[in-house]
Amino acid sequence: MRLDKFLKVSRLIKRRTVAKEVAEKGRIAINGVVAKPGTNVKVGDELVIRFGPKTVTAKIDRLEENARKEAAAEMYTIISEVRNSEEN
Template identity: 65%
Template sequence: MRLDKFLKISRLIKRRTLVKEVAEQGRIEINGSVAKASSKVSAGDELTIRFGQKILTVKIQDLKEHVKKEDASSLYTVIKEENIQQPTRHE
């Protein structure tokens, strides 16, 4: 399955166009390699996504063409969620 489709179905990122933008900025990795929106993902792959001040690492558990909103989180397991600290400026 394509990365953009998986992220939309799993609701990690709501729109495929947004996945494309984030991927083009090099903010998505699959198993440690920078990914494109069209990259293929499989069950067992590890995704790392940088959202602004947060880095989310998930492991893909299942791939489905359609899933109900309340079941979307069953497609992945969150491995790590960390906040990126902004450097503080001392004046």
Template identity: 60%
Template sequence: MMRLDKFLKVSRLVKRRTLAKEVCDQGRVLVDGKPAKAGTNISVGDELTIRFGQKIVTVRIEKIVENAKKDEAGLMYTLLREEKLQSDSDVLSF
């Protein structure tokens, strides 16, 4: 298990851990369909849905590693969906 904010940083889904914490605390990350805070423990098989501005990315956690090199980071998750939001009303429904 690993904290959600640390996973986002180590997997390079988010560049910095402080930014990962902010994204979580703003309610822009779901773990298995439920809103998650930065300290939420995640494990292999969990599905993360993250809203980045006008884009929603859904990934499945494949592997948890404490420290990952750049080329290993992409192996930590599988991209399931990537959706572009069309309007502000789409953003509010997340």
């Protein structure tokens, strides 16, 4: 599954266009490598997303093409959520 679609379906980022923009700016890394919007993600991958005043690290637990709001939160596990003191 594409990174931008996963972020939208899992509701880590609400809109796919926003997910695409964040990835194009180099603010998302998969397993330590900067990712593009079309990068394929798989179960077990670790995402580091820098957006707004925080950095979120999440592990992908499940992939689904469509997910209800209740099931979306089960697609990933938040490992850490850090507030950045200064935005670049």
